[in-house]
Amino acid sequence: MRSVIRGIGSYLPARILTNEELAKTVDTSDEWIQQRVGIKERHIAAEGEFTSDLGVAAARAALDNAGLAIADIDLIVVATTTPDYTFPSAATLIQMKLGMHHGFAFDIQAVCSGFVYAVTTADTYIKAGLANRVLVIGAETFSRLLDWTDRTTCVLFGDGAGAVIMERAELADGEPERGVLSSALRSDGRHWDKLYVDGGPSTTGTTGVVHMQGPEVFRHAVGKITDVVYQSLEQAGYSVDDLDWFVPHQANKRIIDGAGAKLGLPPEKVVTTVDLHANTSAASVPLALSVAVADGRIKPGDLVMLEAMGGGFTWGAALIRW
The missing domain is CATH 3.40.47.10 (Thiolase/Chalcone synthase)
Known part of the structure; x- marks a missing residue:
């Protein structure tokens, strides 16, 4: 039995913040940023656009890619450091916004490692027989944790979300590994x-x-x-x-x-x-x-x-x- 990737999707906020724009507000330059970290631009969530909204957009893209509906999902695991609220979890808000009224949902907080932790967690739940299909999301509005006067950190981060759908699959003898x-x-x-x-x-x-x-x-x-x-x-x-x-x-x-x-x-x-x-x-x-x-x-x-x-x-x- 394996947890296979059935679908994948992503979402980036519309607003793009370039290095040149940052250089107008902090002591930096496009050349300095690209040489030090290789970043040219980042996306910034709009006012009133929350982590759960980014996660919902990525989730819908993954569902479309997989040819599935939210009714087909048993569990939602969201990796995030920037939930909408201290509680409830971003996962339950995404569950609500997607119209899912069954199964269960929770967040994982491991900062940048969160998605890898979430994939491993979903794989464990599937292998334990607790879920057949899991929507795994990494979503952040990290720009809201930044000091925009600190050039050592504000140039590094941006907002976005990505999602995969992991599905239980029984592989027959001789079937290709997945x-x-x-x-x-x-x-x-x-x-x-x-x-x-x-x-x-x-x-x-x-x-x-x-x-x-x-x-x-x-x-x-x-x-x-x-x-x-x-x-x-x-x-x-x-x-x-x-x-x-x-x-x-x-x-x-x-x-x-x-x-x-x-x-x-x-x-x-x-x-x-x-x-x-x-x-x-x-x-x-x-x-x-x-x-x-x-x-x-x-x-x-x-x-x-x-x-x-x-x-x-x-x-x-x-x-x-x-």
């Missing part, structure tokens, strides 16, 4: 203050803004990323050479390039979309995945590695036969 093959999840709270938001209901009673020790995050990122990739490959009995595509968290092009180089992957096997939507936290992996599926790079039968690392620190990888 679905989620393995995953590896990790966290280490000792590093919490290297990337965090300085607010919360139990501390300040406010939302807070993002703070990041950029060099420290970079120093940890490449090693942690490659460790879980190797672990996931080993669990499934594969090597890096077997991979068709590496779909990493879209945080920083230098980190993406560094991880690809350490793994020995040629650049043409690495999906990079950070230039077009910046770091959208839990939404970045499904957004990149959606682009590569839509343009025909990722095809049925391809071996695809998803990977992400986020505040906490959290990090993880999931290996999928498309």
